[in-house]
Amino acid sequence: MTKAEVLELFKLIKSIYPNFEVTQEKIDMWADVMKGMDFDRVMARAKEHVTTNKFPPTIAEISAYAPEKNEHLEKFERWKREAAQVPESKKREFYEAVKKLVEDKSK
Structure with missing residues (x-):
């Protein structure tokens, strides 16, 4: 103060x-x-x-202090904002690629 x-x-x-x-x-x-x-x-x-x-x-x-910053939470929020900017078509493409990878590895 x-x-x-x-x-x-x-x-x-x-x-x-x-x-x-x-x-x-x-x-x-x-x-x-x-x-x-x-x-x-x-x-x-x-x-x-x-x-x-x-x-x-x-x-x-x-006496009172502000809570300490949670860096993990801040990083997660930043990732959410960045993910919101990725086009849906790119997200579907990524989802399909991961799905295929899992299927291939589980054989």
Whole structure:
């Protein structure tokens, strides 16, 4: 998260908890600790927190990271897009060739 995003988070927290102190030092420290976190997920957790807790959240209570990329899934999706561009006649031709190969090898 960036300092601007931490400031946006602090606006939410401060509006719910008026005694929540916002200082430049706190903004800098939270931004440093939260730099790898996903802003939207943190905000969602903060909104959830404020509905059930009478005290402001700590970083540990609202920290959230984006899920790791699944390279296999991305590769599969790319193959699906590429396969969608192959003409049906070429797909049938390939299917028939594989079918013939299987028949020949099973004899």
